[in-house]
Structures are given as structure tokens and as C-alpha cells.
Amino acid sequence: MGSEDDVMRDTVRRRYAEAALSVGEGGAGSCCGESSCACSGSDSGASDMTGDGYSADDKGGLPEAAVGASLGCGNPVALAELREGEVVLDLGSGGGIDVLLSAKRVGSEGKAYGLDMTDEMLALAKKNAREAGAGNVEFLKGEIEDIPLPDEHVDVVVSNCVINLSTDKKRVLEEAFRVLRPGGRFAVYDVVFVGDKASLSDETLEAVGLWTGCVAGALEKSEYEAMLSEAGFEDVSVEVAHTHDPDSIAKAHGVDAKDFRGISVASAFARATKPEG
Numbered sequence: 001m002g003s004e005d006d007v008m009r010d011t012v013r014r015r016y017a018e019a020a021l022s023v024g025e026g027g028a029g030s031c032c033g034e035s036s037c038a039c040s041g042s043d044s045g046a047s048d049m050t051g052d053g054y055s056a057d058d059k060g061g062l063p064e065a066a067v068g069a070s071l072g073c074g075n076p077v078a079l080a081e082l083r084e085g086e087v088v089l090d091l092g093s094g095g096g097i098d099v100l101l102s103a104k105r106v107g108s109e110g111k112a113y114g115l116d117m118t119d120e121m122l123a124l125a126k127k128n129a130r131e132a133g134a135g136n137v138e139f140l141k142g143e144i145e146d147i148p149l150p151d152e153h154v155d156v157v158v159s160n161c162v163i164n165l166s167t168d169k170k171r172v173l174e175e176a177f178r179v180l181r182p183g184g185r186f187a188v189y190d191v192v193f194v195g196d197k198a199s200l201s202d203e204t205l206e207a208v209g210l211w212t213g214c215v216a217g218a219l220e221k222s223e224y225e226a227m228l229s230e231a232g233f234e235d236v237s238v239e240v241a242h243t244h245d246p247d248s249i250a251k252a253h254g255v256d257a258k259d260f261r262g263i264s265v266a267s268a269f270a271r272a273t274k275p276e277g
């Protein structure tokens with residue numbers, strides 16, 4: 001991993017440490033501190049990026065801080081069709097909302113793992129799990145590019161607005177494939193570009209603020225599908241759930257709205273299966 005990637009990852013880690021601490025202190029969850037965050041729906045003008053796909057029932061059964069720390073762009077657990085007894089892994093689990101919801105769905109015979117690289121997020125998630133009284137969860141410290149679990153260990157990989165932050169998405173998808181059992185499912189919400197990413201200026205693509213806010217680091221929908229297939233998955237699809245307003249994204253991130261002509265930014269549900277046998 002090159003040093004530029006390390007710098008980028010440290011920037012992401014710092015941002016999410018700040019976000020975790022601000023939730024811990026009772027502040028509103030914001031993944032990107034003072035600069036706006038596309039997927040947290042702060043007061044950035046990009047609030048339509050907030051992906052609150054959680055039902056009142058889902059939220060009602062969780063600690064307030066787990067709901068408050070939610071920084072995703074959808075509800076992958078609702079779409080993952082989890083069954084009792086399954087083992088689930090959440091990549092970039094943040095404050096733990098999707099781990100806790102998964103744990104409920106798989107029951108005491110199942111297990112939900114959360115993986116995150118940010119100590120402050122892990123501390124918040126563990127506190128939330130204690131408050132929720134969840135006995136079938138485990139939070140792991142590590143990077144989604146190098147998952148600290150053995151091969152074929154989980155039935156389902158979920159993730160919510162995280163893989164777009166990775167500097168090595170190919171590696172993340174290969175790792176997800178490795179830890180899934182044959183027949184296992186990949187059920188992930190993420191931010192994608194729909195259209196030709198090459199039409200964006202270098203300035204926009206390189207803007208760290210955008211990267212940490214989920215946008216500039218996103219893949220094109222078709223790239224995502226191709227990368228999943230290349231990792232070995234079958235039944236691959238990336239379905240756009242919600243397209244975001246280009247003007248508000250540009251305004252929020254201080255870039256030229258014209259840059260987003262011919263390309264849109266969307267929250268999408270990526271699903272795929274690891275072949276049996």
C-alpha cells in the first residue's frame with residue numbers, strides 16, 4: 001500500500017474518530033466534522049444523501065447512540081434476507097447499527113461481527129452493544145482490505161457506505177469473497193456514480209473532502225458490477241436506490257456543479273453470491 005493511500009486512510013480514520021466522539025458527547029452524528037459529508041446528511045445542503053432506510057421498529061429497539069451514529073446510505077440488513085443462525089459480517093461497522101440489527105435477525109444461534117479500523121467507533125459500537133444487551137455480537141479492529149477472519153467463515157457480508165472510502169476496492173471485494181462460505185451473500189449499500197466518471201475534473205476527483213464524504217471515491221455502477229464478477233461472485237447486481245441532487249452535492253463540496261453534468265451520484269444496493277462448491 002503506497003504512502004498516498006496511507007495518508008488517505010488516516011484522513012478517513014480521523015474524520016470518523018471525530019464523528020464517533022461527537023456522538024459520544026451527545027452531538028449530532030456527522031462523519032466529516034466541519035466539512036460536509038455526503039453520506040451523513042449534515043447541514044451541508046447534501047442532506048438528501050442521508051440514507052435512513054430504518055423502520056421505526058428497527059430504531060425503537062436500539063440504543064439512541066446507535067441510531068444517532070448511523071452514517072450509512074441505506075439499510076442493507078433489511079435487504080439481506082438474514083435467517084436465524086446465520087453469521088454476518090459488517091464491513092466498516094461504525095457505531096454498530098447494522099451489527100445490532102443483524103444480531104436480532106440471526107438470533108442467539110447466529111452471530112454478527114462488526115469490523116472497523118477506528119478505535120473511537122469501535123468503543124462506541126461496543127458501548128451500544130452492551131446497552132442493547134446483545135450477546136451474539138463481536139467487534140473486530142482491522143481494515144476491510146485485510147479482514148481478520150478465516151476463509152469461509154460467514155454467511156453474509158453487509159456494509160453501509162464504506163467500501164467507496166477504500167483506496168483498494170478490488171482487494172475489499174476479494175476479501176469479502178474469501179471470508180464468505182460457498183453460497184454466501186454480499187448485500188451492501190454504497191455510493192456509486194452513474195455515468196462516466198472520467199467526465200469529472202481531476203480537481204473534484206482528488207478533493208479529499210469529497211473522498212471522505214463518500215463521493216469522489218465511489219465507483220461507477222458498471223465498474224462495481226465488473227469488480228464483483230472479477231472477484232468470483234455470481235448473480236451480481238448493483239441497483240440504484242436513490243439518485244442525489246448534483247447541485248446540492250456541488251454546493252456542499254465547493255466544486256463546480258457543471259462538473260456533474262452527464263453523471264449522477266446515487267445510493268445503490270450491491271448484491272452478489274459466492275458460487276456453491
Ligand SMILES: C[S@@+](CC[C@H](N)C(=O)[O-])C[C@H]1O[C@@H](n2cnc3c(N)ncnc32)[C@H](O)[C@@H]1O
Binds near residue numbers: 013016091116165
Ligand atoms: C460512513 S461510516 C459508516 C458506518 C456504518 N456502516 C453506518 O452505516 O453507520 C464509515 C465507517 O467505516 C470505517 N472505515 C472506513 N474505511 C475503513 C477501512 N478501510 N477499514 C475499516 N474501516 C473503515 C470508518 O471508521 C467508519 O466507522
